[in-house]
Amino acid sequence: MGEALTVSDHAPPSDRQSVVADEAETDSEPMAMRWTIGRVLGVTVMVAIAAFWAVVFSGLPRRENPDWLDDRAFVTRTEERCLDLLADLKRLPNGAFITDHRERAVVLDQATDRVEEMVDAIEADAPTTGDDHTSVSGWIADWRTYIENRRDYADRLREDPEARLLLDQSLGGDSVDKPIEIFAQVNEIPDCATPGDVG
DSSP states (O other), X not given: OXXXXXXXXXXXXXXXXXXXXXXXXXXXXXXXXXXXXXXHHHHHHHHHHHHHHXXXXXXXXXXXXXXXXXXXXXXXXXXXXXXXXXXXXXXXXXXXGOOOHHHHHHHXXXXXXXXXXXXXXXHHHSOOSHHHHHHHHHHHHHHHHHHHHHHHHHHHHHHOTXXXXXXXXXXXXXXXXXXXXXXXXXXXXXXXXXXXXXX
């Protein structure tokens, strides 16, 4: 009659100490060594996030964009033309301080003349073949529409002091200034977005 004895109770003291030591080692095994489904998923997500940001910072998404131009020399020349335009526009009277709407229309036409000269120069210098030609042609077409909208605004402004700039839609459905701006952003020439001189 008496209490049941376990195997370890029958073992000599030295063996019992060995069993206890083995159990202690098992209990103290680092948690990181135990791969569970949750841990595997967590590591996978972290690796995916790191890979995503590595691709973003590499600039690869821009180069995969159909609007990205391979002819970077042309892009540099275009940026210089855009900067020259912005400098020219600053030399004109500020339309925000012109109270007479007819006078404001005259200044707007002068500014639009300069925008059109810039677009003419970009088109004359543009690539004539390949994907770059296709992309730039679409961009130039949007600029031409934008110029027409400015001319229309100036004409209406001569008759109506409350007239506002009305922009046509692009093929994508946005107002035509949006694809012009997106193209400029993709090619890292933000100064080649539409100028903010109209107000």
